[in-house]
Amino acid sequence: MTDIETQMPSPERLQELLFAAARMGRDDIIPDLLRAGADIEGRDARGYTALILASYKGQESTTGLLLSLGAHVDAGDSERGNTALMGISFKGYPAIARVLLAGGADVNARNAVGQTALMTAVLFNQAEIIDLLVEAGADPAVADLNGNTVVTLARMQGHHHLAARFGA
Incomplete structure (x- = not known):
């Protein structure tokens, strides 16, 4: 083993560092972590990719960087299959929504x-x-596995203005 190899973090540590960099918006080190062996599609203990973490934490430039480096825009989390676009739809980050949509979400x-x-x-x-x-073409008529559409969900939440907007 060379001196460089003995000084390199383990693959697990590289992955942890990528997740932390994504959450904190550390665009300066993400390319180096990927070159060193971190997996852009790797998942943390909760099943989130670096892209999901960056977008959910409001890191607009990091979201764009990860997409430019090949992150899969529609990768869902391991537990529920929620994509980065779904996560920011909950949080309300329109700038990041634009980045994800421009990235092909x-x-x-x-x-x-x-x-x-x-x-x-x-x-x-x-x-x-x-x-x-x-x-961007979202279909309000889509129903979930329980048969709920955006109209149903809007009514359930008391968002009657949204139920009216989408046809009821």
Whole structure:
């Protein structure tokens, strides 16, 4: 083994560092971590990819960087299959929604229970995200595995203005 090899962090540590860098928006070190062997599609203990972590933590430039480096825009988390777009639809980050949509995010991708990013945005009354998703072609008629559509979900949450917007 060379001196460099004995000084390199373990693959597990490299992956942990990538997740931390994604959460903190450390665009300066992400390319180096990937070159050193971190997996851009690796998953943390909760099943999140670096892209999901960056977007959910509001790291707009890091979200764009990870996409430019090959992160799969529609990769879902391991537990529920929620994509980065679904996560920011809950949090309400329109700038990141634009980055993900420009990166090719499927606005009608569905998680493990059949919900879409639009459904998530409606549940949490994220008006600007709703507008962006609709403009990008989100289908309000999609039903989840329980038969709920955005209209049903809007009514359940008391968002009657959204139920009216989508046809009821």
